Amino acid sequence: MAKTMGDQGGKLGQKMSDLGDRVQGSQAWNSIFRPGSVFRKGYTDSPRNRSYVIMNSVLYHLHPVKVKRHAVKVSYTLCLGGLSFFLFILLTITGIFLMFFYRPTAAQAWDDMYALHTSVTFGLLVRNMHRWGAHLMVLSVFLHMARVFYHGAYKPPREFNWVIGVILLTLTLLLSFTGYLLPWDQLALWAVTVGTNMMGFTPVFGDQVRFVLLGGSEIGTDTLIRWYVLHVLFVPFVTVIFLAIHFWRVRKDGGISGPL
Numbered sequence: 001m002a003k004t005m006g007d008q009g010g011k012l013g014q015k016m017s018d019l020g021d022r023v024q025g026s027q028a029w030n031s032i033f034r035p036g037s038v039f040r041k042g043y044t045d046s047p048r049n050r051s052y053v054i055m056n057s058v059l060y061h062l063h064p065v066k067v068k069r070h071a072v073k074v075s076y077t078l079c080l081g082g083l084s085f086f087l088f089i090l091l092t093i094t095g096i097f098l099m100f101f102y103r104p105t106a107a108q109a110w111d112d113m114y115a116l117h118t119s120v121t122f123g124l125l126v127r128n129m130h131r132w133g134a135h136l137m138v139l140s141v142f143l144h145m146a147r148v149f150y151h152g153a154y155k156p157p158r159e160f161n162w163v164i165g166v167i168l169l170t171l172t173l174l175l176s177f178t179g180y181l182l183p184w185d186q187l188a189l190w191a192v193t194v195g196t197n198m199m200g201f202t203p204v205f206g207d208q209v210r211f212v213l214l215g216g217s218e219i220g221t222d223t224l225i226r227w228y229v230l231h232v233l234f235v236p237f238v239t240v241i242f243l244a245i246h247f248w249r250v251r252k253d254g255g256i257s258g259p260l
């Protein structure tokens with residue numbers, strides 16, 4: 001009896017192992033796991049395959065194989081770049097939530113914001129997370145820039161990444177400013193009136209710049225839809241591209257700068 005059960009267990013084990021072999025040998029499996037992956041059939045522990053494991057893994061790709069000791073000390077970077085990125089992700093997630101309840105027209109925008117506060121579950125919480133997150137991101141990006149400056153990390157070979165950083169700071173401020181109009185309250189209207197009037201003093205093209213930003217000669221629904229598209233699509237899209245270049249350059253410029 002015990003032998004029969006043992007035989008059955010053995011057969012089942014064999015079947016499972018055959019199935020595993022078939023799955024691991026299939027084209028679908030091999031299209032997911034690149035050559036050298038430990039999950040591929042016939043993986044052997046060779047120096048070449050070990051380096052493939054590192055090169056082909058997205059996680060190891062994000063984090064370098066070797067990190068300098070000072071670079072992992074929280075007291076060195078104060079994690080300000082990472083914090084800025086975390087806030088950007090938080091703002092994206094909370095922003096998507098807000099988009100479900102907000103319509104960017106002069107007739108509906110303010111009512112939708114009011115409904116978010118009073119009748120949407122977690123509406124007030126998420127809106128405040130978005131608003132405070134935006135303020136904090138401006139602060140953390142600025143402090144990150146100050147940290148980079150203090151450590152002299154703008155010097156060669158990181159000058160290009162400093163320039164990318166300046167573009168990221170500008171984009172962060174643009175995200176904040178374009179978001180400011182969306183609640184469509186008195187504060188928003190007058191802030192944008194002042195802002196666009198100032199932009200009207202741009203040399204040579206002042207009037208044209210103001211006209212393009214307002215979608216007319218004064219603030220109205222056309223301005224709102226313009227700023228909405230800039231805020232939820234255009235500026236975040238450009239920011240993601242520059243963030244990718246920024247992170248890639250941190251790696252390629254030899255990781256976090258440090259004492260020589």
Ligand code: HEM
Pocket residue numbers: 077078079080081082084085088141142144145148151153154158161162163164165166168169172243246250255256257258
């Ligand atoms: C959205 C804004 C930004 C994000 C998310 C961001 C993110 C990061 C991260 C994660 C790092 C590596 C870790 C660290 O230093 O904390 C880094 C490094 C760096 N960032 Fe930024 N950054 C931003 C804006 C800026 C700005 C405004 C500047 C300067 C004008 C800048 C210049 C640099 C430089 C030069 C490095 C290399 C630092 C080193 O090697 O010590 N970044 N950034």
